[in-house]
Amino acid sequence: MSNRVSRRNFLKQGAFAGALILTAPGLVKTYAANNKLNFGFVATGGRGGAHLGMGKANTCVALCDVDLARTKKAQEMFPQAKVYQDYRKMFDEMGSKMNACAVATPDHHHAAAATRAMSLGLHVYCEKPLTWSIYEARVMAELAKKKKVATQMGNQGHANQGNRRVVEWIRAGVIGDVKEVHTWTNRPVWPQGYAELPPKQDVPPSLNWDTWIGPAPYRERRENMHDFKWRGWLDYGTGTIGDMGCHTWDCVWWSLDPKAPLSAEVIQVEGKNSITHPQSVHYKWEFGPNDWRPGFTAHWYSKNWKPPLPDEIKNDPDLPDKQKQLKGSGNIFVGTKGKLFVEGDYGNSPRLIPVKAMEAFKEKGMPEKIPASPGHHEEFLMAARGEKPWDYPKSNFTYGGPLVEAMLLGIVSLQAGEKVTWDPKTLKVTNCPKANRYVRREPRKGWELVTA
Numbered sequence: 001m002s003n004r005v006s007r008r009n010f011l012k013q014g015a016f017a018g019a020l021i022l023t024a025p026g027l028v029k030t031y032a033a034n035n036k037l038n039f040g041f042v043a044t045g046g047r048g049g050a051h052l053g054m055g056k057a058n059t060c061v062a063l064c065d066v067d068l069a070r071t072k073k074a075q076e077m078f079p080q081a082k083v084y085q086d087y088r089k090m091f092d093e094m095g096s097k098m099n100a101c102a103v104a105t106p107d108h109h110h111a112a113a114a115t116r117a118m119s120l121g122l123h124v125y126c127e128k129p130l131t132w133s134i135y136e137a138r139v140m141a142e143l144a145k146k147k148k149v150a151t152q153m154g155n156q157g158h159a160n161q162g163n164r165r166v167v168e169w170i171r172a173g174v175i176g177d178v179k180e181v182h183t184w185t186n187r188p189v190w191p192q193g194y195a196e197l198p199p200k201q202d203v204p205p206s207l208n209w210d211t212w213i214g215p216a217p218y219r220e221r222r223e224n225m226h227d228f229k230w231r232g233w234l235d236y237g238t239g240t241i242g243d244m245g246c247h248t249w250d251c252v253w254w255s256l257d258p259k260a261p262l263s264a265e266v267i268q269v270e271g272k273n274s275i276t277h278p279q280s281v282h283y284k285w286e287f288g289p290n291d292w293r294p295g296f297t298a299h300w301y302s303k304n305w306k307p308p309l310p311d312e313i314k315n316d317p318d319l320p321d322k323q324k325q326l327k328g329s330g331n332i333f334v335g336t337k338g339k340l341f342v343e344g345d346y347g348n349s350p351r352l353i354p355v356k357a358m359e360a361f362k363e364k365g366m367p368e369k370i371p372a373s374p375g376h377h378e379e380f381l382m383a384a385r386g387e388k389p390w391d392y393p394k395s396n397f398t399y400g401g402p403l404v405e406a407m408l409l410g411i412v413s414l415q416a417g418e419k420v421t422w423d424p425k426t427l428k429v430t431n432c433p434k435a436n437r438y439v440r441r442e443p444r445k446g447w448e449l450v451t452a
Helices: 003-012 046-051 068-077 087-097 107-119 134-147 161-171 209-213 239-248 250-256 355-364 376-384 397-416 433-438
Strands: 038-042 059-064 082-084 100-103 123-127 151-154 178-185 261-270 280-287 296-302 330-335 339-343 349-353 420-423
Touching: 038 046, 038 087, 038 107, 046 068, 046 151, 059 068, 059 087, 068 082, 082 087, 087 107, 100 107, 107 123, 107 134, 123 376, 134 397, 151 376, 151 397, 161 250, 161 339, 161 349, 178 239, 178 250, 239 250, 239 280, 239 296, 239 397, 250 330, 250 397, 261 397, 280 397, 349 355, 397 420, 397 433
Parallel strands: 038 059, 038 100, 059 082, 100 123, 123 151, 178 296
Antiparallel strands: 178 330, 261 280, 261 420, 280 296, 330 339, 339 349
């Protein structure tokens, strides 16, 4: 069967199953639709503050942050909530009183916190990237499926209309078979790429430093380590591919449904070291075919590098010169029949290039197949309340887990110093045994994942 026929059947049979609103009464939990959920929040500052609104619409019973100075604003919002510095204690004492929680810690804590919550039957919203390691991402996805709890990864652009249009156009063959995709970001906007440890920094009285370190190897506090700038540290963050890949790469993953990469490698790197992520990096992945498209190649460029400007932009007489450039972030899909350009991190502005190609496409018209989202947080809340099945949120952990696994394989190849080939069934690098130590690390005692 040709790819065209497969795509037509795919659309005809409603195969956008991950995007459509499905209901199955047997899967719906028993919360009444008008009941409020009892929420706990793991991290209240930084990205944690972006999710506190879910507590305002429901009931917040517990707040946790390693830095008590960062809980003050949240405490003003929820004066009745019990306050903790260690989420392990919070779940031990308050788990039975909670229905749901939001996890917005640094990356290295995501899995330790979220698996504890899911093991208690709690619904979990977790910030992107889902996890610090490939192994953790697999555990998170499998545990969510086993417990059948509502989950959502915090890549809010997944709810945007632009991403839905990318999925529809790619799967309908608008640009033919996709041969390669190029994705770029202006990150990092935090320090990384240096080889020497920065100076030591005192720990403020409000901060429990040992708990902040949590599952990771212990280090003394240093400049540019906490807050926010932890993203650049290998022990705690996942660099630009972890920070922004779940956003900018989301339309690539959703539209092409690659499942798992065959390999990953570093094409070019600037500022590689053993402490932080590099200043700039160019990753490349190879993906195999599925039942409706051939294999393709994906590229990721950070900070100082971008893909070449396509001729369809550079030579377009209908574009002003000031628009003939690649700005902060975006994607270019290269197909056998054309190219698709997606500007920005959240899939909001997809268009065919050059301008005349998009104009002709608009004239032809194409019906919109994927229903609009009620909202990224709302998807999660609807499932947590039992109004929708546990897997209704469109970026749930069974979607986000494999996406993060693929992205993080790039970091494995970076740390191994060579191209790696991948077996997703065994979670093993097959050509470079030394690389497998970067797939999974043993957490510090007391911070192990809860997998049952």
